[in-house]
Amino acid sequence: MITLTINSKKHQIDVDSNMPLLWAIRDFAELTGTKYGCGTGVCGSCTVLIDGDPIRSCLTPVSEVEGKSILTIEGVENENKVLQEVWEELNVPQCGYCQSGQIISALALLNKNTNPTDKDIDAAMSGNICRCGTYKRIRSAIHKTAELNNAKTEIE
Amino acid sequence: MNPIQKITRRGFIRSVGLASGGLIIACNVPSSTEKSPMKRAFNGKTFEPNLFIQLKDNGDLILIASRSEMGQGIRTALTSVIADEMDADWNLVSVEQAIGHPKYGNQNTDGSRSVRTLYETMRKMGATARAMLITAAANKWNVDQSTLITENHYVIDTTNNKKLFYGDLLHEAAEIAIPENPILKDRKDFKYIGKGLKSIDGAGFASGKPKYGMDIKIPEMKYVAITRCPVTFGTVKSFDKTKTMAINGVVDVIEIPRIAKPFGVLGGVVVIANNTWAAFKGKEALEIVWDNGNNKGYNSDAYAKMITDNVHKKGKEIRNDGNVHKAFKNAAHIVESTYNLPHLVHAPMEVPNATAIIKDGKCEVWAPTQDPQTARKEIADYLEIDEENVIVNITFLGGGFGRKSKPDFMVEAVAVAKAINAPVQVIWTREDDIQHSYYHAVSAQYMKASLDDNGNVTGWLHRVAYPSITSTFAPDTGYAAGFEFGMGLTNIPYQIDNVRCENGKALAHVRIGWFRSVINIIQSFSVNIFVDELAAKAGKDSLQFRLDLIGKDHIVESDSGYHFDNAKLKNVLKTAAKNADYGKKLPEGHGMGIAIHYSFLTYVASIVEVSVIDGKLKIHKISSVIDCGTAVNTDTIKSQMEGAAIFGMSLAYYGKITAKEGAIEQSNYHDYQMLRIHQTPDINVEIISSHEKPTGVGEPGVPPIAPAIINAIYNATGKRYYSLPLSDHGLV
Numbered sequence: 001m002i003t004l005t006i007n008s009k010k011h012q013i014d015v016d017s018n019m020p021l022l023w024a025i026r027d028f029a030e031l032t033g034t035k036y037g038c039g040t041g042v043c044g045s046c047t048v049l050i051d052g053d054p055i056r057s058c059l060t061p062v063s064e065v066e067g068k069s070i071l072t073i074e075g076v077e078n079e080n081k082v083l084q085e086v087w088e089e090l091n092v093p094q095c096g097y098c099q100s101g102q103i104i105s106a107l108a109l110l111n112k113n114t115n116p117t118d119k120d121i122d123a124a125m126s127g128n129i130c131r132c133g134t135y136k137r138i139r140s141a142i143h144k145t146a147e148l149n150n151a152k153t154e155i156e
Numbered sequence: 157m158n159p160i161q162k163i164t165r166r167g168f169i170r171s172v173g174l175a176s177g178g179l180i181i182a183c184n185v186p187s188s189t190e191k192s193p194m195k196r197a198f199n200g201k202t203f204e205p206n207l208f209i210q211l212k213d214n215g216d217l218i219l220i221a222s223r224s225e226m227g228q229g230i231r232t233a234l235t236s237v238i239a240d241e242m243d244a245d246w247n248l249v250s251v252e253q254a255i256g257h258p259k260y261g262n263q264n265t266d267g268s269r270s271v272r273t274l275y276e277t278m279r280k281m282g283a284t285a286r287a288m289l290i291t292a293a294a295n296k297w298n299v300d301q302s303t304l305i306t307e308n309h310y311v312i313d314t315t316n317n318k319k320l321f322y323g324d325l326l327h328e329a330a331e332i333a334i335p336e337n338p339i340l341k342d343r344k345d346f347k348y349i350g351k352g353l354k355s356i357d358g359a360g361f362a363s364g365k366p367k368y369g370m371d372i373k374i375p376e377m378k379y380v381a382i383t384r385c386p387v388t389f390g391t392v393k394s395f396d397k398t399k400t401m402a403i404n405g406v407v408d409v410i411e412i413p414r415i416a417k418p419f420g421v422l423g424g425v426v427v428i429a430n431n432t433w434a435a436f437k438g439k440e441a442l443e444i445v446w447d448n449g450n451n452k453g454y455n456s457d458a459y460a461k462m463i464t465d466n467v468h469k470k471g472k473e474i475r476n477d478g479n480v481h482k483a484f485k486n487a488a489h490i491v492e493s494t495y496n497l498p499h500l501v502h503a504p505m506e507v508p509n510a511t512a513i514i515k516d517g518k519c520e521v522w523a524p525t526q527d528p529q530t531a532r533k534e535i536a537d538y539l540e541i542d543e544e545n546v547i548v549n550i551t552f553l554g555g556g557f558g559r560k561s562k563p564d565f566m567v568e569a570v571a572v573a574k575a576i577n578a579p580v581q582v583i584w585t586r587e588d589d590i591q592h593s594y595y596h597a598v599s600a601q602y603m604k605a606s607l608d609d610n611g612n613v614t615g616w617l618h619r620v621a622y623p624s625i626t627s628t629f630a631p632d633t634g635y636a637a638g639f640e641f642g643m644g645l646t647n648i649p650y651q652i653d654n655v656r657c658e659n660g661k662a663l664a665h666v667r668i669g670w671f672r673s674v675i676n677i678i679q680s681f682s683v684n685i686f687v688d689e690l691a692a693k694a695g696k697d698s699l700q701f702r703l704d705l706i707g708k709d710h711i712v713e714s715d716s717g718y719h720f721d722n723a724k725l726k727n728v729l730k731t732a733a734k735n736a737d738y739g740k741k742l743p744e745g746h747g748m749g750i751a752i753h754y755s756f757l758t759y760v761a762s763i764v765e766v767s768v769i770d771g772k773l774k775i776h777k778i779s780s781v782i783d784c785g786t787a788v789n790t791d792t793i794k795s796q797m798e799g800a801a802i803f804g805m806s807l808a809y810y811g812k813i814t815a816k817e818g819a820i821e822q823s824n825y826h827d828y829q830m831l832r833i834h835q836t837p838d839i840n841v842e843i844i845s846s847h848e849k850p851t852g853v854g855e856p857g858v859p860p861i862a863p864a865i866i867n868a869i870y871n872a873t874g875k876r877y878y879s880l881p882l883s884d885h886g887l888v
Contacts, residue, residue, distance in 0.1 A: 015431070016404055023433040027379070032371035033364020035554070037505050038586045039436070042825045045505055073364030088358035091791055094799055095227030096361030097368060097505040097554030122834035129825060131505045131555050132227045133802025135836040137795070 002062050006031065007075030017063035021055075022046045024062045025072060033073035033100045037129070044128030047101040048072050054108040071107075073100035080107055082152070086145045094132035102128050106142050114153075115146050198330035205285040205334065207259060208238060208278070210252075215309055215323030217242075217249045222260040223270040224526050225253070225357065226504075226556035227799070228854045229792035230270050232356045234278050236348040237788060241282025241341055242289075243306035244322070246348060251356050256528025256548035265526040266561045266670060268756035268852025271788050275850050283338035291335075292328035293320045343786075343847065352791035357552075366552045369509045369524035370583060377511065377579045378407060380572050381435035383442050384424040384592050387818030388666045389414065390449040395425050399441035405434025409442070412571050418629045419534050419564045421571050422592060428576055432583055439585070448818055454665035456814035456821075460496055460600065463621040466660030467494070467602035471619050472635055475646045478654035480606075483615025487606030491693050495603070495682040496879040499813035500596035502671055503828060506554020507589045510569035513579035518545045523566045524553035531563035535570050557803075558670035562594050590828055591820040594669025595813055597622035600660070601682040611694025613705060616652045620645055621660030622678060623668050634661040636675075644679030644859065649725050649754055650687075651707035666815065672803060673855035676755040677862070684751035684863030685878070688870065698750055698867065699733055718757045718851065725754060728761040728781040728844060735840055736763035736779035745769045746776070749868025751860035756852025759783040759844075762801070762860040765837075766868040773869065773887040775805065775837040780857060782841070785848035797841040797857040804861020806831040809888045812881045829883075 004011045004021075006029055013028045025034050025048070034057060037045030041056040048057045049071035076084060083106060093099045102125070109116055109124035116124070121142050130138070198204070203211045210218040219235035231251045239249050254260050262273070286306055293311035294301035303315045310319045343349075360366045385391060397409035407428045414423030427438035484490060510523035519539055525531050528548040536543040553560055569582040584592075599622035606615040624636040636659055645657050671677070691701035703726055712720040729752050733739075738748060745767045752761045762780045766773055778801045787793055810829035814821045822828040862880060869887070870876045882888050 019431075019433050023431055026370075027431040027433070030373065031364075032367070032373075035368075035505070036370065036432070036507070036583075038825050040586070040824050040826065043505070043830075077363065084359070084362040087362035088354070091354045091358055091795060093227075093355070093358060093361035094229070094795060095225075095505065095553060095555045096357065096366060097552075099361050100364040103362060126832045126834045129505070129830045129832065131503060131557070131803075131806075131830060133799035133806075133831070133836075134795070135802060135831075135833040136798050136839050138833060139836070 002066055004029065004062065004065065004070060005068070006070045006072060013062070015062060018061045020058050021048065021060045021062050021065055021070070022057040025057060031072050031074050035097055035100055037098065043098070044101045044105060045098050047104045047128065049104060049108055052108065052111060054105050071104070073103060076103060076107060080110065080145070080149070082148050083107060083110065083145045086141045086148065090137050090141045090144065092134050092137040092141050094134055098128060098130045102130065102138055106138070106145070109142065110146060110149070114150055116142060198326065203326040203329050205288050205329070206281050208281045209242070209285050211285070211322060211326065213323050213326050215248050215321060217244050218252050219249055220254050221251050222254045222263050223274070224265040224528070224550050224553055224556070226265065226526065226553035226560070228796060229355055229789060230265065232353060233271050233789045233792060234274055235356070236353050237275060237278040238282035240346055240348040241279045242286045243308065245309040246353065248309060249356070253550050256525070256532045256550060258529060263527070263529050264561070265556070266558065268855045271850045272757070272852060275786070275788065279340050280338065283340050284335060287335045287338040288329045288332040289322055289325050291332045292325040296320065296325065296328050350787050350790060353789055354791060368506050368554045369511065369522060369551045370506065370581070372511045372522040372551060372581065374511060374513060374579050377581055378576065379429045379432045379435045380569070380580045380582045381427045381439040381585065382424045382568065382582065382588070383439050383444060384422045384588065385446045385448065386591065386820070387446070387448040388451045389422070390452070390818070391423060391447045392425060393445040393447045395445065396443040399443065400427055400438040403434055403438050403441060405430045406438040408576065409438070410575055412575060415538065415567065415571070417534070419530065419562050419567060421564060421568045426572055428580070435583065436585055451665040452818040454815045454818045456498070456598065456816070459665070460598065463598070463600040463660060463662045464494060464496060466621045466662065467600045467619040471621070471658035471660040473656070474641050474659050475655060475657040480615040480617050480654045480656040483606045483654040484604065487614060488609045489607040489693050490604065491607070491689050492602070492604045493686055493689060493878060495601040495685065497599045497678055497681060498811065498880065499598045499666070500671055500807055500811045501590055501593045501813050501828065502557040502559035503589060503825070503830070504553070504555025504557055504559055507584040507586055508559065508565035509581065509583045510566040511579070511581040512566070512569040512573040514539070514570065514573050517541060519570060520547040520549070521566055521570065522549040522551055523569070524551050524556070524560055525563055525566060526553065526556045526561040527563060531566045534563055534567050538567055538570060539574065557672040559593060561670055586825070587823045590822050590824060594628060594667040596671035597624070597668050597675070597678070599678045601678070603682055603686045605686070605690055607690065607694055611696055613650070613652050613690060615654040617656045618645060618682070619658040619660055620679065621662040622675070623662045623664035625668050625670065627664035627668050632664050634663045635659050640675045643675040643755060644683060644753060647754070648683055649720070649722055649752070650705040665818065673755060673858040676753060676855070676859040677807070680751065680753040680859035681863045684753070684860065685866050685876070688750070688867045689876065699729070699738055702729060702750065702752065718849065720754065724759045724783050725752060728752065728759045728783050731842055731844065732761040732763045732779050732781040735781065735842055736765065736777065738763055743767070745872055747868045747870065747872030749864040749866065749871060751864035751867065753856070753859040755856045755859055758851040758853065758856040760856045760860055762864045764861070764864040764868045766865065766872055768869060768872045768887065771886060773882060775835070775865065777838045777840065778861070779840045781844060782857065783844035783846060784851045784853050784856070785846050786850045787843050787845065788850055790843055793843055793853050794841045796853050798839045800857025801839050801861055802831050802836065804858045805835070805865070808862040808865050808880055808882055810881050810883050812884070
């Protein structure tokens with residue numbers, strides 16, 4: 001039995017310790033927002049945050065993340081609701097499938113860098129493939145979220 | 157007399173569209189046990205004036221999307237048309253996905269034709285409901301309805317400004333006969349159409365909530381992975397399941413045979429497990445001996461050489477105007493080129509998958525399908541049950557691009573569910589997806605043209621060879637079909653006196669299928685590059701040369717009701733040139749390239765600016781212009797064109813599927829790469845506003861991209877490339 005802390009909630013899961021986190025999240029915790037894309041860590045669809053760092057859950061065994069804080073797309077609204085609102089506002093998604101991973105990667109970037117440049121965005125987001133090709137809007141959405149969050153911070 | 161009585165059981169709205177085989181939308185067709193269509197449509201709380209509309213007594217409006225959502229925004233586009241004609245409040249609208257059923261008309265979400273074929277029908281659906289609500293209000297107020305208008309979910313009496321909320325009119329509306337010819341709005345009154353409404357699913361997509369195929373979970377469901385023969389149509393000789401059975405979570409291993417139908421099952425060894433990972437691990441541990449079958453000799457290098465040889469000799473005549481040979485004899489200049497493109501695969505982010513349960517002679521399936529009705533028919537055929545006993549639920553599609561038009565993966569799920577007598581979810585690995593698809597055809601093309609002393613094109617010969625999509629459906633003749641030639645070969649937009657098109661032989665050794673924009677990719681590639689080569693030979697500017705070659709304004713009539721108007725093509729080209737600032741002085745190592753293409757009844761021009769510095773390509777800007785008739789959702793059209801630019805860049809940079817001894821050599825996104833964000837250029841899209849009927853949007857943006865890149869590279873470097881991907885040329 002393994003205990004995973006996903007979006008601040010504890011899940012007791014009876015799986016092999018070498019099962020990739022992705023399948024524990026999807027098949028056992030039944031949080032389906034995190035997606036399978038390649039199984040080899042090259043597409044980014046399965047990205048989640050572990051203690052704030054983006055990782056590929058399709059390659060990370062559950063044994064490595066026990067006791068750590070796991071954040072999936074379902075937990076983003078408590079972290080950076082503005083990010084999701086901007087994503088909607090700019091109509092970023094097309095099919096939407098890769099967008100959970102895109103948003104998680106964007107969240108990780110914005111948590112560390114409140115005013116990312118295009119280069120910073122390239123570096124943080126180039127691990128996430130979007131077959132529909134929404135990159136232009138992803139870039140705009142990250143810039144706009146940063147702007148809104150910074151304006152909010154100034155007011156506060 | 158109660159108006160309900162006037163409606164016969166066959167009193168449905170009938171609308172005939174232009175889709176293949178026509179489109180019939182039947183509304184309120186009751187089952188044989190029900191006598192009154194209207195009573196069926198009203199239960200006291202919900203009023204359903206037709207199949208696409210459900211109005212609740214609290215005003216909530218549920219609109220039905222009959223086409224599959226795969227990122228093209230169709231759930232928003234189609235329902236916004238209904239809502240607009242209905243004068244509904246968009247904030248009260250929610251969208252429900254239809255199941256796969258012929259009562260919704262053709263649901264095949266393919267060929268960039270959902271809006272094109274359903275626009276007028278959806279308008280009529282909305283207008284019908286609106287007309288009934290107005291009559292209902294007139295009856296309730298006991299006034300003449302000529303003074304009544306509708307606005308944002310209310311009927312308003314203009315004489316006294318009294319208002320009635322739609323949700324408060326259900327009882328009265330349910331008593332109204334369905335009007336035969338409801339009045340459609342004047343386009344100046346459109347509130348949602350043409351206004352760039354944002355996706356109704358946007359908030360969902362940003363929260364991970366929408367259910368794609370793989371997100372479905374039903375009680376007692378087993379997770380299934382299948383290993384198929386690496387060579388197309390090969391079969392299992394024997395297998396050893398010992399190592400697989402030792403994996404925790406694996407329940408069983410069985411074999412399923414091939415179902416030799418276009419959308420049948422490839423067959424293979426099936427791992428049944430209690431979770432996805434166990435199924436995938438179990439698959440890796442299988443030891444299988446294959447009979448590789450008839451396609452084991454398929455090698456891409458040898459095949460490309462063979463089809464290239466076939467276009468270097470006379471082929472089957474497809475079109476012949478005038479006499480090209482005479483033109484060639486009298487030419488001042490001759491230009492000849494040969495083009496080669498590899499197979500491509502769709503690789504949507506969501507792999508093929510399907511969930512199925514068979515119980516009491518009935519079957520229910522959930523899948524990300526572009527073609528639910530074909531799926532339903534194939535499943536019913538396979539199970540030998542009536543189609544009415546098959547329910548096909550359409551989930552969100554994590555991309556489609558034509559892959560999910562083929563329901564083979566759904567039939568697989570049903571076959572396994574039947575074999576093990578339990579509900580299952582079949583999930584393809586990414587490797588399965590890359591290696592067992594219905595591929596975009598590999599191709600060879602040869603072109604030859606003559607120019608006179610003034611640089612005018614006098615003769616045009618175009619030979620193509622590619623395995624046909626028809627090979628998947630009928631015995632393979634080695635020759636392609638009319639619909640494939642009509643995608644940019646026989647219907648070139650240029651006015652040339654002597655034109656000849658020929659088709660060389662190319663037998664299929666893998667399954668061939670539709671891929672976003674289909675053969676247009678192949679034929680747009682050669683034609684757009686060749687025209688640039690001709691311009692260079694004639695010593696003319698590529699833009700003006702193209703405009704001259706398109707020629708004087710003229711219209712090509714068509715039985716389809718959609719005419720080709722070459723002035724529109726010239727207009728998108730000129731607009732793109734303006735947006736790209738074509739002709740401006742460019743830095744050293746930079747170049748601009750042009751391509752135009754007419755496909756899915758839509759006119760597109762793209763101009764690409766590149767640089768090649770130290771042998772490495774960078775794309776700086778893509779300016780695309782589209783004329784797709786009435787622009788139903790301008791923001792979606794922009795987003796589709798942006799996506800098409802990236803899709804076109806991906807195939808230009810990296811797209812290459814090859815076979816060795818019959819097996820596909822690529823396996824995942826590391827060796828079948830996609831464009832990524834750091835390579836994304838500035839993409840500028842302009843939509844030409846028009847009052848014509850809406851035409852295709854999802855696909856027409858793709859075909860101009862790759863040839864425009866090639867032409868830009870030539871203008872930057874003086875070097876012309878004749879094949880893709882560019883990664884083979886060391887440019888990326």
